[in-house]
Structure formats: C-alpha cells, structure tokens
Amino acid sequence: MKKVLLYFIVVVLLGSCGLIKGKKSGMSGNGELVGVNKKSKAFYQPNPYGMVFIPQGSFTLGASDQDITYGMVNEPKTISISGFFMDETEITNNEYRQFVHWVRDSIARTILGEIIPEEFLIEGNEKTGEVFDSPYLNWRKPIEWKSEDQEVRDALEAMYLPEHERYFRKKQVDTRKLNYEYYWIDLKAASRKDFSTQGNYLDASLANRPQGLTDRSVYVRRESINVYPDTLAWIYDYTYSFNDPLTEKYFWHPAYDHYPVVGVNWNQARAFCVWRTELRNNYLARKGQEVVSEFRLPTEAEWEWAARGGHSLNPYPWGGPYTRNELGCFLANFKPLRGNYIADGGLRTVIVAHYPPNDYGLFDMSGNVAEWTNSAYDPSSYNFSWDMNPNYTYNARPDDPPAMKRKVIRGGSWKDISHYLKVTTRTYEYQDTAKSYIGFRCIQPYMGRNPNDNPSRASHIYR
Numbered sequence: 001m002k003k004v005l006l007y008f009i010v011v012v013l014l015g016s017c018g019l020i021k022g023k024k025s026g027m028s029g030n031g032e033l034v035g036v037n038k039k040s041k042a043f044y045q046p047n048p049y050g051m052v053f054i055p056q057g058s059f060t061l062g063a064s065d066q067d068i069t070y071g072m073v074n075e076p077k078t079i080s081i082s083g084f085f086m087d088e089t090e091i092t093n094n095e096y097r098q099f100v101h102w103v104r105d106s107i108a109r110t111i112l113g114e115i116i117p118e119e120f121l122i123e124g125n126e127k128t129g130e131v132f133d134s135p136y137l138n139w140r141k142p143i144e145w146k147s148e149d150q151e152v153r154d155a156l157e158a159m160y161l162p163e164h165e166r167y168f169r170k171k172q173v174d175t176r177k178l179n180y181e182y183y184w185i186d187l188k189a190a191s192r193k194d195f196s197t198q199g200n201y202l203d204a205s206l207a208n209r210p211q212g213l214t215d216r217s218v219y220v221r222r223e224s225i226n227v228y229p230d231t232l233a234w235i236y237d238y239t240y241s242f243n244d245p246l247t248e249k250y251f252w253h254p255a256y257d258h259y260p261v262v263g264v265n266w267n268q269a270r271a272f273c274v275w276r277t278e279l280r281n282n283y284l285a286r287k288g289q290e291v292v293s294e295f296r297l298p299t300e301a302e303w304e305w306a307a308r309g310g311h312s313l314n315p316y317p318w319g320g321p322y323t324r325n326e327l328g329c330f331l332a333n334f335k336p337l338r339g340n341y342i343a344d345g346g347l348r349t350v351i352v353a354h355y356p357p358n359d360y361g362l363f364d365m366s367g368n369v370a371e372w373t374n375s376a377y378d379p380s381s382y383n384f385s386w387d388m389n390p391n392y393t394y395n396a397r398p399d400d401p402p403a404m405k406r407k408v409i410r411g412g413s414w415k416d417i418s419h420y421l422k423v424t425t426r427t428y429e430y431q432d433t434a435k436s437y438i439g440f441r442c443i444q445p446y447m448g449r450n451p452n453d454n455p456s457r458a459s460h461i462y463r
Contacts, residue, residue: 229263309358332367377428
C-alpha cells in the first residue's frame with residue numbers, strides 16, 4: 001500500500017508540473033482553451049536582403065489617362081492588395097549567376113558523389129543520428145575542378161564542352177547541361193471539387209475516387225529547365241544591328257555584374273524564384289528557425305500597385321505626367337524623342353538603380369528592362385477577376401497553343417517609347433521566349449497585415 005500511495009503522489013506531482021504527456025497533447029490549461037503555442041515567441045517576418053516593404057492598400061487598377069491605342073485592355077477597376085516585399089531593383093547578372101553556379105556545382109557534386117560518396121554525400125544527421133531516406137549533397141566539400149586525382153578529372157570531364165566544340169582549345173562548361181529540376185504543387189487543380197473536370201491533370205483511374213482518397217501526388221508537377229540565359233537574344237532580336245559584343249560578354253563579364261539580367265524566359269524566372277525560396281528556407285531550417293513565404297514573380301496587380309509608389313492617379317512611377325524632371329533630365333532609360341537613345345544617359349541597358357526610385361524605394365519600375373509578372377495575359381481579365389488580390393493564371397503546357405502561353409510584362413524597356421513606361425500599360429510575351437529587353441524581379445508575400453503590428457495588443461492570449 002505504501003508503494004501504491006507513493007506512485008500516486010509521484011503521478012500527481014508530475015501532472016501538476018506539466019511533465020506528463022497530457023501537457024503536450026492539449027490536456028492541460030485547467031480545462032481552458034489556451035492553444036498549443038502559448039509560450040512560443042511571436043513571429044516577425046524579417047526583411048529579405050535587397051527588398052523593400054510594399055504596404056497593403058486599395059487603388060484603381062487600369063487606365064488613369066487616355067487610352068492612346070484604343071486597346072480597351074486596361075479598364076479601370078478598384079481593387080485591394082495585400083502587403084509584400086519586393087526587390088528594389090531587377091535581378092542582376094551577378095545575382096542570377098549565383099543561381100547558374102549553384103546548378104553547375106550541384107551537378108558536379110552529384111557526379112562526384114558516385115565515385116567519392118563519403119566526401120560528397122551526407123547519409124544522415126551526425127548530431128541527431130537521423131538517417132535520411134536518400135543522401136544529400138555535401139555543400140561544405142569544395143570542388144577541385146583541377147584536381148590531381150585522375151578519376152576526379154575524368155568524372156568532371158562530362159561537364160565540359162567536347163573537344164571538337166571548343167574555341168582556341170579553351171575548356172569551358174557546357175551550358176546546355178545546366179538543367180535545374182524542381183517540383184511545384186498545382187493548387188488550382190487540387191482545389192477543384194469535381195475530379196472529372198480536371199482533364200489531363202488527373203489519371204483516369206483516380207477520377208472516380210471519393211474526395212479525400214485522391215493520391216496527392218497527382219498534383220505535384222516536376223519541371224526540368226535549362227537555366228542559362230539565351231545570350232543570342234541580342235542578335236536575333238535585332239537582325240540588322242551589331243550587338244555581338246553583348247552576346248559574347250553581357251552575362252558573364254564583371255563589367256556587367258550590376259546590369260539587369262536579360263535573355264531569361266518566364267519559365268526560367270519562375271525556376272529562379274523556386275530556387276531562391278529553397279535556398280533561404282533550407283538555411284533557416286538548419287538554424288532551427290521558422291521558414292518564410294515563397295519568393296515568386298509579382299502578379300500584374302501587385303506590380304502596378306508597387307510601381308505607383310503610393311500615388312493614385314500618376315501615369316509614371318515618379319508621380320508626374322512628364323518623363324523629365326525640373327532640370328530637363330530624363331527619369332528613366334527608354335527611347336526618348338525620335339529615337340535618340342542616348343538622350344537619357346543610356347544606349348541599351350544601364351546599371352540598376354541609375355535613376356531615382358519611386359516613393360516606395362523601388363528603382364527602374366519603368367524603363368531599362370520590361371519585367372515578367374506571374375499573370376497570364378487576357379485582354380478582358382480585369383472584368384472577370386476578383387477585386388481582392390486579382391490574378392489570372394494559366395499553367396500552360398508545352399503542347400498548348402501560343403495564345404495560352406502569353407504572360408503579362410510591365411514597365412517598358414530601353415527600346416520602348418514612353419507609352420510603354422506608364423504604370424497602366426499592358427503588353428505580353430510568350431513564356432518560353434527570351435528577349436534582350438525583358439528581365440524580372442521577385443516578391444515575397446508578407447504574412448500578416450503590416451510589419452509594425454504588435455502581437456501583444458492583438459489579444460489577451462499573448463499577454
């Protein structure tokens with residue numbers, strides 16, 4: 001009886017101290033609803049490097065001036081937009097080169113992992129003793145491209161151009177092999193209630209399954225895309241023009257490090273966003289921190305809201321109705337006057353942030369290079385899209401007709417007249433086409449209302 005009584009006392013003490021399993025399973029709290037993260041620290045989303053915060057707001061999307069082309073493709077509509085972070089400049093050659101080098105090195109490590117797995121592959125976590133289902137690449141191990149080990153040199157030889165394709169016997173990486181494989185979830189297909197209407201998205205054997213029993217893998221899409229920019233865009237965009245020097249050096253030469261990357265199609269830009277998200281979240285996970293929202297291309301509405309800089313009816317990002325300031329200087333890199341390209345200070349692209357930013361701190365929202373958006377192009381999309389965070393998208397497949405591959409581009413470029421620099425002007429390009437005048441920038445949705453929100457005032461639960 002003494003042992004039973006002692007055991008009972010120990011259980012009561014442990015329960016009162018919250019040390020038994022019930023504490024973690026929601027059985028504590030004196031019978032009150034207190035949640036499971038009562039003592040957790042409030043989460044604040046950090047400002048991503050090189051990005052500025054664009055606050056939530058409401059504005060009139062579409063034409064705020066006369067429709068010069070009479071296209072009727074940007075009819076005014078009042079909408080509301082959530083807050084987000086946006087790159088203060090377009091993605092530069094130097095930044096995109098980090099992506100290309102990561103893909104190159106990951107392929108090399110995969111090759112070396114087959115011959116030296118103990119050095120280039122990680123089978124498990126040494127601290128926790130966890131064993132992974134499949135090994136990870138060891139990024140701490142440097143790659144010796146000029147290794148003295150003949151086996152290593154022979155293995156890496158597959159990364160280079162074959163001898164008969166080399167110029168002046170220079171050993172260069174074969175950029176045709178720089179393919180990035182990634183996965184994404186088709187949430188639009190997953191949201192459809194009637195599986196029989198999903199066409200090619202679902203396997204026929206799964207179409208009649210009851211909801212809830214569908215294999216979720218049918219919504220996972222696998223993509224593999226070559227990430228190297230199409231440097232030949234400088235030549236085929238302008239047949240009778242001498243742009244060979246830019247074709248040969250624009251992307252890789254340090255002289256153009258801080259120029260906007262071009263020759264990147266919409267598919268490559270989206271792949272860059274996926275890689276950037278994984279790069280950041282993998283780092284946060286290793287540090288034991290919470291992951292953040294994905295990086296992605298801005299929707300057409302988000303781009304226009306950010307470009308306006310907080311002004312409701314301005315035709316240009318700088319707020320005024322003119323393309324010059326009070327001193328007579330042009331405020332963007334475009335095609336001014338009757339084709340005097342150098343009147344604004346640049347012949348083709350110029351270094352990012354060369355011109356003053358708008359009132360949100362964003363540079364080159366008009367001019368320099370046009371920018372890809374997340375939105376698919378439809379002349380009437382303003383009419384049928386919702387008025388809160390509107391966006392029309394279509395996940396075009398390779399065999400779809402060209403009209404289904406149109407994606408909205410905004411902002412105008414170094415080769416465009418001032419009409420295309422207006423914040424309301426809509427135009428498009430095909431998602432699998434790369435141009436010498438189109439680049440991109442990323443956004444990251446903000447998880448909450450505004451950065452200055454104080455969680456301690458939101459509810460008594462946080463006190």
